[in-house]
């Protein structure tokens with residue numbers, strides 16, 4: 015929720031699958047899991063990649079359509095694999111395997127794959143996960159990025175719809191021309207089990223996990239305008255969702271604490287919940303499935319967010335999702351330099367902050383949704399996978415940004431301590447601007463689910 019500057023969006027391309035590469039599965043798992051077909055004592059997710067670095071040649075990988083060939087190639091680190099399209103026209107070629115990446119999913123388990131890719135010509139490349147159960151494809155998610163001759167990281171995440179499914183991982187080049195090639199290296203796969211999921215299926219906010227603020231605040235330096243309350247006008251749990259609602263008040267309201275700064279009350283009200291003092295986490299996957307109050311042209315001044323702050327109050331702010339509304343004119347809050355009206359309503363911001371001075375500049379990505387969907391048009395999933403030394407952001411299962419200790423020297427200093435979760439809908443302030451006559455009230459940030467996954471052990 016700290017102020018930040020705009021950056022360029024993530025390019026994405028639609029996928030028409032032409033070339034596929036799948037990661038193999040060992041017939042027998044290593045570690046504590048039981049043999050295939052036997053339920054392990056602990057339902058730990060079972061995943062295996064054979065030769066994911068390609069440093070031992072092509073073992074475990076093959077091309078399955080006879081439209082391409084595999085060969086060793088200089089990789090990003092050590093050897094890689096090159097899949098060359100040998101057909102005379104654009105046609106499907108598939109690099110495949112004989113087994114699943116995951117043979118037995120955990121219900122609600124989170125599975126993330128990444129791969130480094132480059133191509134001899136600029137072309138879209140997809141990383142895809144398919145969930146299969148009982149011979150039926152239950153779900154599929156693909157992340158597509160246009161790559162060229164520079165190594166590019168593609169990532170995809172899928173949350174299993176049920177227990178016991180198999181997952182297939184494929185790398186696809188949807189439009190690879192004849193005789194062109196895609197190089198692949200350093201495939202990774204991560205499994206996580208759900209450790210806390212709030213579906214908001216009760217009729218009240220779960221006070222074991224969440225505290226709703228009743229406070230009058232500027233949002234520190236943000237110059238926010240709303241009184242934060244837990245009144246039902248501003249906060250409800252109903253129909254399986256948490257609704258944080260911003261209102262323009264016919265009569266100014268007071269907030270419960272901090273009112274001495276605003277003796278006349280506030281013109282707007284909204285809501286803010288957090289797990290501070292109740293739930294904190296160090297590392298894991300953190301996701302919200304939500305519909306944002308940033309509809310084009312009618313949402314100037316809205317600022318929904320899902321973010322994390324350290325328990326000790328020190329360095330570090332991890333913004334999993336922020337978005338700001340747009341007005342009917344050409345100004346989109348403080349980001350009006352972006353040009354066209356309502357551009358903000360197409361995108362979300364995912365950021366990493368060191369402190370609020372700022373000693374280090376914010377690092378962020380501004381991303382749009384697959385297929386041109388609007389964040390205000392329905393429920394979408396915004397997630398972060400926070401590990402020691404690496405943080406990756408996702409939207410609807412597509413990797414949008416990766417930060418590591420290499421890109422972010424202060425990452426370990428700021429992001430290796432317990433953090434808690436915050437959901438809020440700010441109104442006004444430096445970044446989104448003040449609501450105007452076109453801003454539609456009440457405006458609701460609808461949160462269908464918050465989930466936390468921890469690494470499978």
Ligand SMILES: [Ca+2]
Pocket residue numbers: 067068069089090091092093094199200
């Ligand atoms: Ca390698």
Ligand SMILES: [Ca+2]
Pocket residue numbers: 212213214215254255461462463
């Ligand atoms: Ca729900």
